[in-house]
Amino acid sequence: MMKLPALASALLLLSPAIAAQDVVAERTAQSGLPLDPVRASMEVPRLALGFTVDPASRSLAGTADYTVTVDTPQDRLAFDLDPRFAISGISVDGQALAPAAWSNPAGLLTITLPRALAAGSRAQIRIAWHGAPHVAKRAPWDGGFTWARTPDGQPWVASAIQGEGCDMFWPCLDHPTKRIGLLDLSVTVPDGLVAAGNGVLIGEDHAGGWATWHWRARQPNNYGVTLQIGPYRLAEAQYRSAYGNTIPVQYWHLPGDRPEDVQYLLAGMQDYLAFFEDVVGPYPWGDEKVGLAETPHLGMEHQTINAYGNGYKRAPEGYDWLAQHEFGHEWFANQMTNATEGEMWLHEGLDTYMQPLYLLWKNGRMAYDVALWDHRKRVLSRVPLAAGDPAATGDYLDAESGWGNDIYYKGSWVTHTLRLLIGDTAFRESLRRLVYGRPDPAPGNFAPVRRTTADFATIVSEVTGRPMDWFFDAYVRQAALPRLLEERQGSRLRLRWETASALPFTMPVEVQVGDRVLVAPMADGTGMLDLGSADARHVIDPEAKILRDDPAITAWQAQERAAEAHAKD
Template identity: 50%
Template sequence: MRLIPLAAALLLAMPAAAQEASPAPAPRVSTPFTLRSEQPLAPEQQAVAFDYARLAFRVMPESRTLAGDATLVFTAAAPVDRLSVELDTVFDISRVEIDGQAIAPSAWRNPEGRLTVDLPSPLPAGGTATLRILYAGAPRTAPNAPWDSGFVWATAPSGEPWIATAVQGEGCDLFWPCIDHPSGEPELVELHITVPTGLAAPANGVLLATEDHGDGWTTWRWRARRPNTYAIALNIGPYERVADTYVSRFGNSFPMEFWHLRSDDPAKVAALFAQFAPMLDFFEATVGPYPFGDEKMGVVETPHLGMEHQTINAYGNRYRIDGRGYDWLLHHELAHEWFGNQMTNVSGDDMWLHEGLGTYMQPLYARWLHGDRYMEAELKEHRELLANRFPVVSGRADVNYFDGDGPGNDIYYKGSLFAHTLRMLIGDEAFKDSLTRLIYGTAEPRAGEIEPLTRTTEDYVRIVNEVTGRDYGWLFQGYLYNAALPILRQRREGRTLELAWETGDGRPFPLPVEVEVDGRVITVPMTGGRGSLSVPEGAHVLIDPENKVLRQSDVVDELVAYQRSGR
């Protein structure tokens, strides 16, 4: 999903590892339709299954252009008389075919970026149609990858072209004809990427072959199953590959691959690659089997910061050491193989399932490696970055989380802190069980028998309730469906301490609270959102001594106000 924005706070001064190539002529401008991902599906898109995509690209670094040849196979679930896919209007379409027959230009149109093709004859339910599109042009250059999407045209330190795509925010249609929606995953994709000979093109899935055509061009062929639409990625550069085999705790094994620049320091490459296996072991122990063990766990170095491109995650953290004891970017993008690529949100309103749960894996990994102090340090960072302006879950399927009324970075940090509160409330065993069921649809996933699935927030509420045997809908409601954090009111009179929860919507919030009285911890049941306990006069009282509960904090509010004041 779009990269964890904590990088913006931690890495404000980021030295350039690549020099940008000389400016190219101004390309055509993408339409507003294209630049908004996850548009409502057209009726004909809802009526078909996306079976297969063969995507052939020729990438021309000198002109910063792309020639594409896309063959897409659909099966109709209901009768349709046309097919629709999204494709940026910056491309010139030279030919459209249905089942091998050219379609007259009058039978297709692409005014805003939704290419609609009239079928020669209606396709009945169960029927299959093959749509082929030939197109070429200058794809959108990313203004600020990975946050603003498109192609990144750069030059490696050794002088060769260094190119990447990052299209999560604005969508797959920036460079290939797709159904730009979480439900638009093709069952199988073959990538044929033709690049100047001497450059490598690592991509999603399994490498089938490379073919040097003897004319200065080489084609790299890859095959991937069920990739997220925005996770299909082009990566082109002077790469070398370091690889090993990971032996899983679930009895299977698969390749680990790191495609890095040839100019990189071998010691830094080796140190980063040494982190792959421990991270995989953590995720398999905490969530379940690596979902793509029939392909690979892959990472490629990119001229932008990073992105969770299924089985070929983009890595641009430049081997930085920040005192965490692990590379946070490598870990975050790997988390998305579970939270995003295996389990995909139904709509943008459920994006916190990717980003919040994925972000929470980092404090858990810090604890796995170094203990509670390191976990708490990361959670403190998350707490100080909350905005609390808009709900994490709004109830609107068309929400864009970085729009003016979207939750923004709260999908990362509030989602993470909510997950911590949930784990503290229901316990480690139930929390792990809930994640496993959310990700795989079963409590006992088996390597080699894993199918990607889609989820909503309501799905996770249901799963938590099933695992615990209790209704925790109020917890999700209080944290995720309200912009403001719950406030814990406290009043102490004589020997009585009274506590009361106050939520943004005023609904009951019976979250128990731990209170430390002169070093002794007491759990206060907050039936109906209220509770009380007797404390000796003069006793030292500390609310929530282990910071298990996410709530409004005067200390954090004061810090945020101070920072915003410019002082």
């Protein structure tokens, strides 16, 4: 997802500290809560998911035909589902269950099985439900449905549920560790509307004033499953990949859009594709498509059908920042998925860094530096990027903690510092191993992976041949940024790193003296340099390679907060 604008930082959802009476809101408003033993045992090799969406009543009816396997014996199954929906019926292996066999009082739909499942066995579960989904107050940051109208008055519908999860409109396993092996998605809408979906379009049927659009997708990320509906027109191109395959690039847009805008966006998508394939590796869904659908909200990284609502705004750097950012999530969210919600910096931080890196690739060093400096001014570092507890989740919209801010901008700067520390060759290999699970990805030889910060640290250590725990502990597990303390005695400059980590912070430091650049290795977190003379002027880290505490930025941020508060009075 894109970062929320600064003015939206005092927002909308609930904190993790939620009163008992709000347990329903907690379950449906926060994705990735710890799994109970029943859901932890379940896997979904296949799902046929069908929706009938009625814009007139702002409601939907759905059926989910699940193939479920369990790895431990179970006499119950469970799914997450917003309890605002009514259950029409449930069957197990074709046997209809009595209503007493299921309950969904707090958003955890629990089904008592007619016979227990042995470990390693499977069952066919059919769930039918209907109702009016939660309406997003400010999509995509407050998740739910957007029921809008196109400029000429036609229905325009979009779902966006990253933080809240798939249970906002269908029964699912709402956790990043649970993916569907193969999804068959059918969406029925009033005739004249198009339902743009995940994966490959299998076909469409029209009868009785309704149209059904059939899609098939492999291994979708749960929050990436989406409904995007409108009177769309399709624009497309074919991209010839450096990996030898040809990838469809498809964009479902409103009929009144200017053709030159549509073509500009299509051309940009192909340029972004060339960048990501060059720097990271092959597009993960090349056997399906690169897809976008125009939406009434700003955007979201739905797998192979990214939501786009930036209105074709062109940045002075000559690209569409929103389209580039959301597309990057095909690698950093949909192919490589964080193992817990608390590790979301692996999605957002790595992907946010791909913006300045793309500008370096496209426009050169100045564009990179300008974009990165903008990111640096937004780093808050009030809480860790990722907590030590692997089950912990962050509060994305808590303005005081700033976690939902730092996963983007601090994550970007951590990645910048890492790249310049280990070099481009090691950085690119580390990214490939992180994203694909192997150093030699090619179309067809990899599958989606789940990752943690510890995985990333291990990969970088293996690639570089040196321990990297000190780096990730100081930058990701601790809240405060490393501080570099200086002491000048004549021509001698003593340096010492100070961090909250128990591990020595061994980040080497460059110091410019005239036209010379000296390097303090900082092997134990301290270093000393002879600058040549007592009056020599020096500049620490002249190329701004290192993310570190900067009192000037801290003072500026306080000044900006005070000015904003004064303006509100």
